[in-house]
Amino acid sequence: MDNTTTEDTSDTEEEILVYAEFADSVNIEKYNSMHILGIDTKTPIVQMNETFFTGTYENPLGTYMFFENDTSPQSTDPVFDRIPEKNVKYVCKTRKLLKVEHGYITPKDGSGQSTQNQAQQAQEDAIKMVSFKTVQEALDKFKQEWCTNESSSTDNNINNLKES
CATH class of the missing domain: 2.60.40 (Immunoglobulin-like)
Known part of the structure; x- marks a missing residue:
């Protein structure tokens, strides 16, 4: 021992x-x-x-x-x-x-649902990646979206910028 x-x-x-x-x-x-x-x-x-x-x-x-x-x-x-x-x-x-x-403690209500909602909201807020083959294609797409959001006077301004 x-x-x-x-x-x-x-x-x-x-x-x-x-x-x-x-x-x-x-x-x-x-x-x-x-x-x-x-x-x-x-x-x-x-x-x-x-x-x-x-x-x-x-x-x-x-x-x-x-x-x-x-x-x-x-x-x-x-x-x-x-x-x-x-x-x-x-x-x-x-x-x-x-x-x-x-200190104030707040209970978590439906913690599983809130994380799913947060993930879904993050996906909706994410900026979508766009790829163009040519510069002209990018300008046309930009012009098309700009025209739907703005008045026709803004469209004229874009045309003027493109020409100059």
Whole structure:
């Protein structure tokens, strides 16, 4: 029996703090659950309950700092230091900014039919290739189509151009 040592292959996690700024006024406290899909991509998707948001990373102008309420403020000099009514203490900082806005999802109705319709529309819009044996044949064909689309005065202009 061979004695081999196995390495501990546990997943490593890296914790990065991201500041998310919502374009619309969103009351985050009314949502029960939050899921972030593709946080490591350029455009993550945030789902809060049944509402979807799309985000993009931007470079902030400075550093975002996070504070929390300090329940036990300390004073170094009790005689001259006044303790303010609200005290906060530094928690952490980040330079990651995620701008988030509402994302709207539309269902695909008859996706098989829509691709067929798109292909048919593309065929109708395509320019048909035409080949002529001589320049005179091309001019005659152009003149014939032009005359059906334009008035007789335009036809006279083509004749004048041909003669000159």
